[in-house]
Amino acid sequence: MKRASLDVVVVGAGVVGAACAYYATLAGLRVAVVDRGPVAGGTTGAGEGNLLVSDKEPGPELDLALLSTRLWRELADTLGPAVEYEPKGGLVVAADQRRQDALRSFAAGQTAAGVEAVEVPADALRELEPHLAPGLAGGFHYPQDAQVQPALAAAHLLRAAREAGAELRLGESVRAVRTGPAGEVRGVATDRGELWAPAVVNAAGTWGGELAALAGVALPVLPRRGFVLVTEPLPRIVRHKVYAADYVADVASGSAALQTSAVVEGTPAGPVLIGASRERAGFDRTLSVEVLRRLAAQAARLFPVLADVSVLRAYRGFRPYLPDHLPAIGADPRVPGLHHACGHEGAGIGLAPATGLLISRQLTGKPPGFDLAPFRPDRFPGAA
Structure with missing residues (x-):
């Protein structure tokens, strides 16, 4: 058995993966972020940077957006003007x-x-x-509506995570999710080697379904x-x-x-x-x-x-x-140690901080303080 050298591997260096890494490192976890491309090379880099509550009907996504609205204000103070946060409404x-x-x-x-x-x-x-x-x-x-420059936001979240001890591995593709005899996560195999950790966060955005499949589960992204x-x-x-x-x-x-x-x-x-x-x-x-x-x-x-x-x-x-317009956030009961943070559609930039904070709470065994049931990754037909 390989001894884990990390606490968590985050797959994806877009803004959601960056937020997961940021809050996990602040919680004291040893984190590596892996992405086959550059920072914000996928959906994040093609976004407008919308931080919206105006387009969301009452329900779980709006609750998540309201939490993120508060967190983005805090992050704007922490990360500084480089992320171009504008609370313009x-x-x-x-x-x-x-x-x-x-x-x-x-x-x-x-x-x-x-x-x-x-x-x-x-x-x-x-x-x-x-x-x-x-x-x-x-x-x-x-x-309450606001805006950031999305690629800069992802980059500065990752910068802050690295300053807190996170490792960033760009241009490195995940080839497999390693599991143990009981099906639990042990880490990932990339085209450069092995990363051992008891937790993997799927923040692969549009390719979240492919990452889930590597772990042996279905997620219809x-x-x-x-x-x-x-x-x-x-x-x-x-x-x-x-x-x-x-x-x-x-x-x-x-x-x-x-x-x-x-x-x-x-x-x-x-x-x-x-x-x-x-x-x-x-x-x-x-x-x-x-x-x-x-x-x-x-x-x-x-x-x-x-x-x-x-x-x-x-x-x-x-x-x-995702078919019901809600992201998949949280632990996957089908694979112990696998966590999902993807499927946000066009709201990922706005919802990233809340997603990252809630994932970090799960990773550290803290009560999430938020109902994650609507975001369960196994909620789709045929997913069990």
Whole structure:
């Protein structure tokens, strides 16, 4: 029997894996982070950095987001300005009265769950966003919404983890999960050797299902493709994260078909980011001109000032999607020592701190202080 040289191996150097490593090292654990690519080389690096409560209905994901909202504020103080944390708030707008009524009903449930949501009448929208299109029926302001630069956030979480003793192994692929005679985790085998630890955290994002399979269990993670447009640097013409009411329905939808809804936000560096699209197209990296045209047109309808602005580039990413739209977080009862922290879809950046903190509590045997039952990795049909 090999003696464990580590307490935990975290597979994945995106923001969720970085948060798991950060909180585990703060808890005194010996941690190694392994990723076959660079830091933030997957979904994290293709994200907009959204830290949202505004798009989540009351329930377990919103509870997780509210916990993460508090933790991101703490991390912003700890990690400093390099992560570009902006507590700028969100603004959800309605094109007509029917949608405004739906937003009002949605916000009432959120408010009861602890979200700050303030109705904005049509004649007050331009006080928040002077360049918004005329004729909108109203909206809701969400002061708790924020943003970070996602790749920088992952990098600085890992930097802090390394300073606390964590080991970072990039460009190294996990080939197998090693188990003992009772099926318990003993570590991982990589293309460079063996890492021995009694716990493995699956933070492999869109490839979380593949990592789970190496441990002998099923986790139905699928990629959901999305595109983002990046404009030329501009004065701060968009002050909040602004999106149309239809975006909430798109986030909750399980459809495999293409969906687009305007999501527009400025950045500290000047470019405006324009999303959002969703479709299940496997790992097809083909640039879709149709999607880019839709996003540009929807953004210009929301902010007419953008109609003549140049788009410098577009990029795509793959959100790690699970069928019920909830991530898998926590210990896997099928394989002792295996923990999952993946399947967050487009909310992984926002939910990363809460995920990392809860994983670290499980790893150290502390009460999580949070109901993890809805996130059980074995909850899917045929998973037992």
